[in-house]
Amino acid sequence: MKKIIFIFLVFSVLVGCKSNPISGRAQFMLVPEDMAISESNKAYKAMLTPIKKEGKLNGDPAMLERVQNITSLLVAQAVVYRPDARNWNWSVQVIDEPEVINAWCMAGGRMAIYSGLITKLEATDDEIAQVMGHEISHALLSHTRERMSRALAMQLGITAISIALSDEQYGGIAVQGTALAAIVALELPNSRTAEGESDRVGIEIAAKAGFDPRAAVTLWKKMADESGQKDSRFDFLSTHPAPVKRMEELEVLTQAMLPYYEDKSPRPAHPVSAGDI
Numbered sequence: 001m002k003k004i005i006f007i008f009l010v011f012s013v014l015v016g017c018k019s020n021p022i023s024g025r026a027q028f029m030l031v032p033e034d035m036a037i038s039e040s041n042k043a044y045k046a047m048l049t050p051i052k053k054e055g056k057l058n059g060d061p062a063m064l065e066r067v068q069n070i071t072s073l074l075v076a077q078a079v080v081y082r083p084d085a086r087n088w089n090w091s092v093q094v095i096d097e098p099e100v101i102n103a104w105c106m107a108g109g110r111m112a113i114y115s116g117l118i119t120k121l122e123a124t125d126d127e128i129a130q131v132m133g134h135e136i137s138h139a140l141l142s143h144t145r146e147r148m149s150r151a152l153a154m155q156l157g158i159t160a161i162s163i164a165l166s167d168e169q170y171g172g173i174a175v176q177g178t179a180l181a182a183i184v185a186l187e188l189p190n191s192r193t194a195e196g197e198s199d200r201v202g203i204e205i206a207a208k209a210g211f212d213p214r215a216a217v218t219l220w221k222k223m224a225d226e227s228g229q230k231d232s233r234f235d236f237l238s239t240h241p242a243p244v245k246r247m248e249e250l251e252v253l254t255q256a257m258l259p260y261y262e263d264k265s266p267r268p269a270h271p272v273s274a275g276d277i
Contacts, residue, residue: 037108091275126215
């Protein structure tokens with residue numbers, strides 16, 4: 001049985017490694033793209049349904065419209081990187097949590113930003129664009145799918161060991177596992193490599209959409225300052241650590257992105273809905 005488990009784990013790693021067309025990096029992809037998107041949609045509704053019932057969803061129409069306008073410009077640039085993403089159900093929600101500084105984008109283009117990120121940081125449009133461009137890049141680069149694969153592999157590995165110890169059958173692991181993995185993926189930290197990829201692609205998307213790349217540095221400085229406040233629930237840094245070196249790297253990226261920002265070409269928009277729960 002131990003030999004079977006070992007073969008299973010090795011097979012999972014070998015079969016799951018695929019090269020990302022944007023970054024060129026080999027990623028562990030145990031979860032198929034269509035499954036990552038469908039399970040993310042389920043997780044999205046499961047997470048936001050109770051928030052909606054509490055009346056904490058899109059309570060400020062002006063703030064929602066502002067975020068929609070920003071993300072529509074970002075998505076128009078994002079789909080250039082991945083033409084298949086034009087068919088994603090791009091949507092964004094504003095979660096009314098004034099003490100929470102966080103944002104995310106699931107596989108398939110389902111996005112959310114917490115009001116605390118906007119109000120506590122007094123974020124400009126350029127700074128909001130840096131956050132959402134970064135999160136959109138995680139989806140484009142299949143980082144959500146990659147984290148789901150990690151979460152599922154961990155669960156499958158634990159289950160395989162349990163089977164070996166108990167010699168019992170276990171059913172439904174794929175269905176249960178992927179649904180759980182979609183939620184766990186939001187809580188798992190990205191690797192430093194994945195964070196670097198999203199920094200690079202995100203700041204480029206934002207610059208091409210007409211947002212000042214210098215806002216990436218001012219944003220992270222604000223977040224670094226705010227993270228020291230004891231009364232804030234600073235969830236963003238739990239999955240997006242921001243060492244000083246990262247801000248230095250963003251400074252370098254900023255200079256390379258300025259020509260995109262200064263380009264006077266028209267900035268197209270792509271429809272982004274308020275989503276459905």
